Amino acid sequence: MKIRPKRLQPGDTVGVLAPCSxxxxxxxxxxxxxxxxxxxxxxxGKTVGLTGKYLSGTDDERIEDLHEMIEDKEIKAIFCLRGGxxxxxxxxxxxxxxxxxxxxxxxxxxxxxYFHNAFQEYSNIVTFHxxxxxxxxxxxxxxxxxxxxxxxxxxxxxxxxxxxSPLHTIVPGAIRGEITGGNLHRLMSTxxxxxxxxxxxxxxxxxxxxxxxxxxxxxxxxxxxxxKLDQAAGFVIGDFAELEKGASIEDVWAIFEEYLxxxxxxxxxxxxxxxxxxxxxxxxxxxxxxxxxxxxxxILPGVE
Numbered sequence: 001m002k003i004r005p006k007r008l009q010p011g012d013t014v015g016v017l018a019p020c021s022x023x024x025x026x027x028x029x030x031x032x033x034x035x036x037x038x039x040x041x042x043x044x045g046k047t048v049g050l051t052g053k054y055l056s057g058t059d060d061e062r063i064e065d066l067h068e069m070i071e072d073k074e075i076k077a078i079f080c081l082r083g084g085x086x087x088x089x090x091x092x093x094x095x096x097x098x099x100x101x102x103x104x105x106x107x108x109x110x111x112x113x114y115f116h117n118a119f120q121e122y123s124n125i126v127t128f129h130x131x132x133x134x135x136x137x138x139x140x141x142x143x144x145x146x147x148x149x150x151x152x153x154x155x156x157x158x159x160x161x162x163x164x165s166p167l168h169t170i171v172p173g174a175i176r177g178e179i180t181g182g183n184l185h186r187l188m189s190t191x192x193x194x195x196x197x198x199x200x201x202x203x204x205x206x207x208x209x210x211x212x213x214x215x216x217x218x219x220x221x222x223x224x225x226x227x228k229l230d231q232a233a234g235f236v237i238g239d240f241a242e243l244e245k246g247a248s249i250e251d252v253w254a255i256f257e258e259y260l261x262x263x264x265x266x267x268x269x270x271x272x273x274x275x276x277x278x279x280x281x282x283x284x285x286x287x288x289x290x291x292x293x294x295x296x297x298x299i300l301p302g303v304e
Contacts, residue, residue: 021084
């Protein structure tokens with residue numbers, strides 16, 4: 001069992017971090033307002049506002065900022081401002097024991113997938129695949145997505161069925177296992193490194209954005225050759241946004257069917273998890289039940 005961080009209480013202090021790409025400072029106030037509306041106090045990381053073109057500060061600045069927030073006893077959760085790129089550049093510099101000794105909520109997705117995978121493996125802690133604070137800009141974050149933050153205050157089991165979105169069963173059956181994964185492209189980038197994601201007995205979540213069908217096929221084929229698909233217990237297929245002209249989500253599902261049907265592992269597609277609205281936030285590293293026959297995904301709470 002992985003460490004579940006403690007739930008938030010109104011009045012708690014949380015940290016806002018920019019560990020990947022930078023964010024325009026003029027959009028920051030509404031993101032802080034959103035957290036304060038949840039009843040939280042906010043500490044801004046030193047990397048917020050820094051820019052190195054496509055990175056929010058240097059590697060040293062970003063790793064120092066992350067370590068300071070982990071060590072800060074007052075900070076109960078860390079929210080990432082945006083994804084983009086940069087997580088993999090500092091993954092090998094993180095003090096993972098530090099997070100194990102100071103367990104706290106870590107929230108984000110997309111490029112943050114690299115952190116999720118590393119924290120689950122080396123800090124043995126549950127993390128949260130949820131909307132980046134950058135999504136709050138211009139009220140783009142729906143009320144449904146905003147409500148998902150409440151799981152951090154009051155632990156509840158997430159139950160996802162077709163009342164949320166239409167779902168498509170790729171492979172029937174039911175399975176219980178630890179759910180992990182995230183952005184497909186970022187998971188692929190762990191291959192061949194000490195951070196290579198562990199698929200053994202896991203329910204794998206895949207989502208992505210802006211990838212052509214050929215590349216999606218290529219990534220799944222590499223996972224097939226690496227036996228990652230064969231090692232997994234089941235598959236949760238999230239959103240694949242901004243497809244190439246002429247492509248549809250059904251085309252993406254057809255690719256997954258080609259690779260997953262021969263395995264006979266339960267698989268369901270169509271979850272609004274990823275670069276989409278709503279973006280259903282889910283804890284990673286906890287047990288989940290995927291019932292592909294009834295199209296139901298149940299995930300245990302991520303905080304205690």
